[in-house]
Amino acid sequence: MTTEPRDVGPIEGREVPQTQAEFSQEMQQFRQGRSKGRPNSRPLPSWVERLAWILDSAFRVPGTTDRRVGIDGLLTLVPVVGDAAGVALSMAVVLAGVAAGVSIPTLLRMLINVGIEATIGLIPFAGALFDMVYKANIRNLILMERDLADRRATRRSSLAVLALMVGVIFLGLLMTVLAWFAAIALLVWFFSRLF
Secondary structure (H helix, E strand, O other): OOOOOOOOOEEOOEEOOOOHHHHHHHHHHHHHHHOOOOOOOOOOOHHHHHHHHHHHHOEEOOOOOOOEEOHHHHHOOOOOHHHHHHHHHHHHHHHHHHHHOOOHHHHHHHHHHHHHHHHHHOOOOHHHHHHHHHOHHHHHHHHHHHHHHOHHHHHHHHHHHHHHHHHHHHHHHHHHHHHHHHHHHHHHHHHHHHO
């Protein structure tokens, strides 16, 4: 068995290390690289890193050398209860971000990550696979670290993502309303031809 870290797939351009110790070391290097010489006034507790790693990358997938899953993806296999437990554990990571003082746009982006994972996780089997690949908790940990290290850049990035989400939701609602009007117009036309 090799002692080199194995990649488990990119998350926001980063590779997730194999072991929890390697994950902690990567996060430490990430913090130092982003801090620009000034210490973080509110560092995240180490349990947050451990929890995110356990939820998203604790176990190697048998038969592969580079894929890892956590208990969050496995919990999703249990209908309803597993999804609720996964969301509750993910919210612990989000609440740690609130306690550390992340900005509101970053907090909203973290909640969107948990929401996406929870919503798609409701789909039987495909949702569990999505949970295993998406890794919302590690994404949220990276967002928290970025926000605490360079708040201005993370805020701009988060605001752009939030604006895009609002735009997509608005377009979705607009298309739904237009589809209803088109369906009603089609029904009126059809019944006017019939009678």
